[in-house]
Amino acid sequence: MAAEPHKPSILTFPPRPEWGSAAHRRAVGEYVRKCREHAGVSRVAAANHIRTSPATYGRLEKGMAPLRQRDIDDLALLYGVHDAAELRRVSELVAEAARPAPWQQYSDMVVSWFRPLLSLEPAAELIHSYEPQLVPGWLQTEEYAQIVTRAGHPLASQAWVDRRCALRKGRFDMFRRAVDPPALLAIMDETVLNRPVGSPGVMFRQIHHLLKLLEQYPYELNLQIAPLSMGAIGAVGHAIVHLRFRHSLLPDAVYLEQCESASYTEYESETKGHQARLVNLSMTAAGEEQTRELLLEALEKYR
Missing domain, CATH: 1.10.260.40 (lambda repressor-like DNA-binding domains)
Known part of the structure; x- marks a missing residue:
């Protein structure tokens, strides 16, 4: 009926x-x-x-x-x-x-402000993000993630760091789904390629990993480099993630991350403003071919 x-x-x-x-x-x-x-x-x-x-x-x-x-x-x-x-x-x-989410096995190490993003990103149709400091978490290699995690938690045990990296690595599985995987449009600041995380070998393997992912998942993953020449448009000092969902019962959401905290909002008056900022960044950032060229140049730099 x-x-x-x-x-x-x-x-x-x-x-x-x-x-x-x-x-x-x-x-x-x-x-x-x-x-x-x-x-x-x-x-x-x-x-x-x-x-x-x-x-x-x-x-x-x-x-x-x-x-x-x-x-x-x-x-x-x-x-x-x-x-x-x-x-x-x-x-x-x-x-x-009522089903437990995959990330809940790591609930002891997931801070409250990160949980909304972890919980809802698998349902997204499009994940549009900007990262000014590091390679986006979904796209990091194991060793890159280990160094980044250790830098943020210098007193943590190695077992804790390993579990934290396992959680980060597991987030990529949603892009491998056979049915309706999210599409990722990630914008990464050019300075990320020039900020050494670990040895030159770590950076080489990380950039090579990015190039391989873009080849393997051409429909799910799109990476853009925001060059310094963008000027004020690219002067965004914090990470932004905009989630657009497949159903009207799930309103758009924005996750804004700072050093030791983050905010998650679904208010349309706020999400539209951040979405517009991401669109401006995308329109000005390097396109697919130019991004590949920048990655290849960085690969040679760290070879």
Whole structure:
């Protein structure tokens, strides 16, 4: 039975384990919010209905709280959702939302401000990023990642560093997916090629790795070099990651990283501004052929 006209529907959001539990939790929360607004129910009334606080209910709608099937069933009844297909699909998504994410085996070393990016990037259609200091984490070699991690955590044990690098390496798996892998458009500042991380051999192998990845994944990966000649346009002092998702129930998000913290926002007024900045960088940065030439030049420098 089709959804009633003008009523919110979640039927177009399929259960996709590879997208991760956070994406399903976020989709259900957004659907619940739309249903509540369509039914004209206040957040306070909704919270009271499932015997929780308005703050906790607000976290449920934002996809930041665990989902309980009993609560979702009670809210569906309150909001007048009776369509069997809708209820069945919500139950499927709630089940997916309960699955542990791959990164959770490293939860003891993942700071809270990094978790939203780790949780939601597998569901992205496009990951658009800018990195002013280092090779983007998804594209780092093991030895490059080891040196970068050790530099940031000089007192950590080698076992801790190894696990941290394993987490970083595992993030690349989403680009190898057979079905709907994210596309990565990464912009890297030119100074990254001139900043030695480890020995010349480490840099040589890292740059060679970038060239091989671009050959192996021509549809999933695109790398641009932002030259110093860009001037003020390239004067962005922090990393930016913009996530665009495949479904309207998942709004665009932006992750901004500083030295010891980061922020993650889904507010359209903020995401559009950062997206425009990334577009400006892409339009001015080196294109595919020029980027390859710059990488080859750097490869010879470290040979």
